[in-house]
Amino acid sequence: MTDTTEPATGPRSRVHLDNGGGAPLHPLARQALVQALDDGWADPHRLHTEGRRAARLLDGAREAVAGVLGARTEEVRFTASHAAGLRAAVLGTTRARRRAGGHVVVGAVERAAVLHAAAAAASAHEGERVTVGVDRSGRVDLDGFRTAVARPGVALAALQHANGEVGTRQPLPAAHDTARAVGVPLLVDAGASLGHDVVPDAWDLLAAQPTDWGGPAGVGVLAVRQRVRTVPPDPEDADPWAPGGVSVPAAFAAAVALQAAVADRAEQDARRRALADRVRTAAAAIPDVEVVGDPDDRLPHVVTFSCLYVDGEALVTELDRAGFAVGSGSACTASTLEPSHVLAAMGVLTHGNVRIALDRSTSEDDVARFLAVLPGAVQRVRDVLGVSGL
Amino acid sequence: MSAPGGADAHDPGTLVVDARGLRCPLPVIRLAAAARDLAPGTLVTVLATDPAARLDVPAWARMRGHTMAATTDHAPGSTPDAAEETADEAGRPDAPPTWPLTVRLGGGA
Numbered sequence: 001m002t003d004t005t006e007p008a009t010g011p012r013s014r015v016h017l018d019n020g021g022g023a024p025l026h027p028l029a030r031q032a033l034v035q036a037l038d039d040g041w042a043d044p045h046r047l048h049t050e051g052r053r054a055a056r057l058l059d060g061a062r063e064a065v066a067g068v069l070g071a072r073t074e075e076v077r078f079t080a081s082h083a084a085g086l087r088a089a090v091l092g093t094t095r096a097r098r099r100a101g102g103h104v105v106v107g108a109v110e111r112a113a114v115l116h117a118a119a120a121a122a123s124a125h126e127g128e129r130v131t132v133g134v135d136r137s138g139r140v141d142l143d144g145f146r147t148a149v150a151r152p153g154v155a156l157a158a159l160q161h162a163n164g165e166v167g168t169r170q171p172l173p174a175a176h177d178t179a180r181a182v183g184v185p186l187l188v189d190a191g192a193s194l195g196h197d198v199v200p201d202a203w204d205l206l207a208a209q210p211t212d213w214g215g216p217a218g219v220g221v222l223a224v225r226q227r228v229r230t231v232p233p234d235p236e237d238a239d240p241w242a243p244g245g246v247s248v249p250a251a252f253a254a255a256v257a258l259q260a261a262v263a264d265r266a267e268q269d270a271r272r273r274a275l276a277d278r279v280r281t282a283a284a285a286i287p288d289v290e291v292v293g294d295p296d297d298r299l300p301h302v303v304t305f306s307c308l309y310v311d312g313e314a315l316v317t318e319l320d321r322a323g324f325a326v327g328s329g330s331a332c333t334a335s336t337l338e339p340s341h342v343l344a345a346m347g348v349l350t351h352g353n354v355r356i357a358l359d360r361s362t363s364e365d366d367v368a369r370f371l372a373v374l375p376g377a378v379q380r381v382r383d384v385l386g387v388s389g390l
Numbered sequence: 391m392s393a394p395g396g397a398d399a400h401d402p403g404t405l406v407v408d409a410r411g412l413r414c415p416l417p418v419i420r421l422a423a424a425a426r427d428l429a430p431g432t433l434v435t436v437l438a439t440d441p442a443a444r445l446d447v448p449a450w451a452r453m454r455g456h457t458m459a460a461t462t463d464h465a466p467g468s469t470p471d472a473a474e475e476t477a478d479e480a481g482r483p484d485a486p487p488t489w490p491l492t493v494r495l496g497g498g499a
Contacts, residue, residue: 288453290449290453306449308415308418308450308453309415309418309419309422310415311414311415312414330414330442331413331414331440331441331442338441338442339414339441339442339445343445344445347445347448347449347452348449349445349446349449349450349453350414350442350445350446350449351414351415351418351442351446352415385415385416385419387419387422389426390419390422390423390426
């Protein structure tokens with residue numbers, strides 16, 4: 001390893017367009033993380049000076065997140081991860097409401113952590129997980145949702161604010177009104193939207209994902225309205241919602257990143273929405289490519305499309321070779337044979353899928369370069385399979 | 391794998407495309423290749439073991455102006471209950487389930 005053999009920085013650096021749930025660390029989050037590693041390394045439950053200093057950082061982080069959510073500081077907690085927060089929310093609420101019944105209502109395109117926790121909670125309380133379908137754009141069937149939550153014996157309903165795979169927003173205010181009218185708490189997964197979009201005040205429990213807005217990994221956000229009855233999953237632990245405690249530096253940096261993301265959200269929304277529209281238009285112009293998700297009522301930064309007769313794994317690899325990192329919901333790119341349950345529930349093509357989430361650092365030039373190579377990459381992958389004329 | 395094991399369960403006029411053992415997107419490509427020169431109204435059944443095929447064949451049919459024949463039309467994301475009925479390979483326990491998916495070709499092919 002001698003640095004003399006390292007090539008000079010190439011004229012074209014890599015472009016990372018797979019930022020959903022894994023955005024680069026925000027520069028201010030990096031600063032905050034370093035500062036909190038110095039100041040907040042101690043156990044926040046200890047009574048000494050170092051412990052109290054860590055506790056103050058943690059409280060400050062809760063307050064900052066609460067301010068963004070329009071919640072009280074006491075209503076905000078940190079968890080070990082977004083998935084852990086979702087799971088704790090589902091299990092903790094259904095346990096407290098087991099006398100009301102054991103059914104858990106979920107949208108068909110909820111995150112896997114929600115679907116799995118809902119199934120586990122329902123079977124633990126002799127109920128069923130009731131899955132409400134979505135239309136071709138990925139939006140939940142509101143009438144079906146109404147019917148499902150109004151059924152007797154529902155402990156909890158869960159609906160995301162927006163889908164991180166296809167960008168479609170869910171009819172959250174209407175769903176919350178419906179659930180509220182029948183006394184069923186609504187868990188909102190804002191893991192793909194908080195920091196990018198305005199999350200309406202239409203939730204009883206809300207979970208969010210710092211890695212999605214430029215915060216560090218290893219921490220999640222869970223907010224629970226004080227009116228909601230819950231039994232935390234580990235009531236005996238000093239941190240009943242996050243047994244073993246959370247990383248204070250990570251929580252602090254996540255809160256700083258969220259404040260920074262919210263501060264210029266409107267500009268980033270307009271800028272990224274325009275870039276996403278360019279990707280949508282250019283992708284749709286490639287023969288036999290279907291852009292999926294709602295064209296308007298969606299997250300500003302997410303674009304997904306499926307290419308007919310294209311092997312998703314081959315296309316991801318081809319684009320990677322050209323310097324572009326993209327995601328995919330195709331089965332061929334997953335460790336299992338099953339394609340994305342989101343694309344499946346929408347009834348859209350699951351093969352040849354490309355998933356893009358534009359970061360705040362994604363430039364217009366990045367997008368232009370990506371769009372310049374995309375049609376050729378699709379064509380090359382198709383040529384290998386000999387599908388011309390089909 | 392060349393024998394269309396499920397063919398006798400269908401109308402003798404139905405063309406059967408055996409895509410068992412193939413992974414996405416090959417079942418759809420085989421189906422599209424078989425459908426290319428067929429007249430509108432023809433029924434084509436694709437036999438697939440890839441779970442993605444039961445989603446992608448209906449999506450392909452929609453994009454190409456074909457329709458799924460009602461008997462094998464699985465709703466998106468549904469459990470393929472019909473799979474066991476046509477499980478082939480003489481009930482070999484480790485054989486993957488086969489989904490028969492029948493498309494009626496439209497005029498726009």
